[in-house]
Amino acid sequence: MSDVVITVRGEHETRIAPERAIAHLTIRAEGPERGAVVERMAALTEPVRDDLAARKAAGTVPEWTSQRVSVWSERPWNNEGKRLAPVHYASVDFSVTFTDFTVLSWWAGEVAEREGVQLAWIEWLLTPETRAQTEKDVATQAVGVAVARAQAYAAALGLSNVTALEIADIGLLTRQEQAPAPAPRMMMAKAFAADAGGGPAVQLQPEDIVVSSAVEARFVAR
Structure with missing residues (x-):
């Protein structure tokens, strides 16, 4: 083949x-x-x-x-x-x-x-240091997902040697009008609620911050 x-x-x-x-x-x-x-x-x-x-x-x-x-x-x-x-x-x-x-x-x-x-x-x-490190880690994981998918496709075709040709953020590889990869989102307070007891008058329930990454990659399989 x-x-x-x-x-x-x-x-x-x-x-x-x-x-x-x-x-x-x-x-x-x-x-x-x-x-x-x-x-x-x-x-x-x-x-x-x-x-x-x-x-x-x-x-x-x-x-x-x-x-x-x-x-x-x-x-x-x-x-x-x-x-x-x-x-x-x-x-x-x-x-x-x-x-x-x-x-x-x-x-x-x-x-x-x-x-x-x-x-x-x-x-x-997040602090700038945490945000930068998390973005790096998430991007690395996204690339790993792309590699694993390419290897799975190649294996299904009976091929074993997979070599990367290109990798880019979403939209840069295909050069199509697509939404960019999600950036870290700074979430707002989930709720404000009056407290009837003797505690704080405002209860804060912050949502976790979502850090996400998506990439496109092109491989050649032999």
Whole structure:
């Protein structure tokens, strides 16, 4: 039998518990007077900043950032279709990094009770080192799956010598319009729930982070 070209796809994925969490919150104020709204925003923001600064100094919060205050105005409509007086708004966003999820749970419960504060969402992440190593391991496993498939096809044809010709990410080998290989996904919080007991006011149930890889490979079997 002459040489046979075999083209296969290999995939692999793994799930890892998050190592970091980034909480995103917004502090917002509104009212009829622009200056008063900005002052109110500053008053609402100050205790949150002080608390985060203290937590960072204590080592329970590795990092936090805040953006500039955004100020804008809108003129709402009433039920009769008339424009009302302008309403002024001011908001500032915070991002807070946690490595201890118990601390995060208690903090989220406390901060959510503050006036003008809205806890928007939580990102669940791996450290850069873990992510890089996991991506490497998953890619290696995906290549192994491709090799095993090629060998199985060759064996079914009575061939035993399998040599790799090409290997690439999905879409690069076939040069077709296909979706790229899945990248690591940073999962959001699975659920927020109020706690009726004396524990944290917010219970966090992070999903595992899925790291996946897929490759295309072409082999020649003899």
